[in-house]
Amino acid sequence: MVKQLPRIPHLRSFLQYQSRRHASTKPTHLTILNQDYPTDHKTNITPTIISKLPIRLHTQRSHPLSTIRSLIESHYPTFSHLSSFSPLVTPYQNFDSLAFPVDHPGRSVTDSYYINEGLMLRTHTSAHEVEVFAKGEDRWLLTADVYRRDEIDASHYPVFHQMEGARIFEASPSGMKEVEDDNARLASHLAKSNIVIEDIPHLSPTNPVQPLHDPKHSEAVALNLKLSLNSLLLELFGGVAGVSKEDPLRVRWIEAYFPFTSPSYEVEVFFRGKWLEILGCGVVAQSTLDSAKIANKLGWAFGLGLERMAMILFQIPDIRLFWSTDPRFLSQFSHGKITTFQPYSIHPANWKDVSFWLPHSEKQKATMHDNDFCDLVRDVVGDLVEDVKLVDQFTHPKTNRQSLCYRINYRSMDKPLTNAEVNDHQSRVKAQLKEQFRVEIR
Secondary structure (H helix, E strand, O other): OOOOOOOOOOHHHHHHHHHOOOOOOOOOEEEEOOEEEEOOOOOOOOHHHHHHOOOOHHHOOOOHHHHHHHHHHHHOOOOEEEOOOOOEEOHHHHOHHHOOOOOOHHHOOOOOOEEEOOEEEOOOHHHHHHHHHHOOOOEEEEEEEEEOOOOOEOOEOOEEEEEEEEEEEEOOHHHHHHHHHHHHHHHHHHHOOOEEEEOOOOOEOOEOOOOOOOHHHHHHHHHHHHHHHHHHHHHHHHHHHOOOOOOOEEEEEEEOOEOOEEEEEEEEEEEOOEEEEEEEEEEEOHHHHHHOOOOOEEEEEEEEEHHHHHHHHHOOOOHHHHHOOOHHHHOOOOOOOOOOOOOOOOOOOEEEEEEEEOOOOOOOOOOOOHHHHHHHHHHHHHHHEEEEEEEEEEEOOOOOOEEEEEEEEEOOOOOOOOHHHHHHHHHHHHHHHHHHHOOEEO
């Protein structure tokens, strides 16, 4: 069973802080995972997000995310299986150690959650790559919850779960012999399987070898990555798709760009009539290994989203369902088994628009990003909102005031909502919007 959301200390004081972000008073500290942290000008973590931190859905036995995790771990039995890292990391861990550019948009407070200037919530499992490599791990899987400020719709949620996998080899004749032997084993297995692979060159001018890597070594490691992941995808999708000689599993590889790998790839699977992007991967950046003080080695890494995999394999239509504690959802799943989700209720949607003028005075004006509005809605209404869309914006030709209109689509996954309930939720959203951003409701 998924645990109920715990009560988080200082939620009330933090909510007051969020609603008075431009006032002179705010709490000097926040309690997060039973520890106090100072706040500063960059603090933007919300009560809703704080409440999610202890839950760790990927560790809840029989939960679909836990099943995807266990199936992948069973495919890599000789790898270390890691899942206990704190979600609180430094910006250096999350960005700089992985060679993210200083102007990368992910660093912005509109995209990431900050406890303060020196501490944030990880936005990807790669934030722990250097730490794990530095401990001497040469083959590992790491599963964790990650956090990004995001829109509200059926496929986006500010908390999701990733799995990172990596393997490194000695950049020596013996290390390359290990790669070649593994490549032969994996290629032999795949040659006997019902899978069609649309491959691309391991290296190309637009997907180059890293300057310090031997091209032959990089090609061998890239091939090992591809063979390993083709084998994994065959195991995950092959049984569900019911592949046969007449209808084999189809996988295709596409060039990609990531700051922390080169060459880099994305992988797609043709599943239920569509090409679906499944994961990203590549040869680990030498700068990452250098940061971990790993010499004379090279290797590969991949990352995938557990929610995306589960939504595809279990046919779960709305990402909010993963957080449901309704027995009608949880009772459908057994540990280690992929089954098709059966919708137990489809309740009618009830949408409401909220239109408002942003503050006219430059002195009073509060900057509002779409993700600010979505965070506000989540804090006030929780998961009762199916999606939020900006449906209109304009600037008055005479007063130069800016007007925005957002459409909020209310629909619970577990129960019908009365119009009176929706009106009450909408009223609270408007009240919080007025107080937090000093807007004028139209």
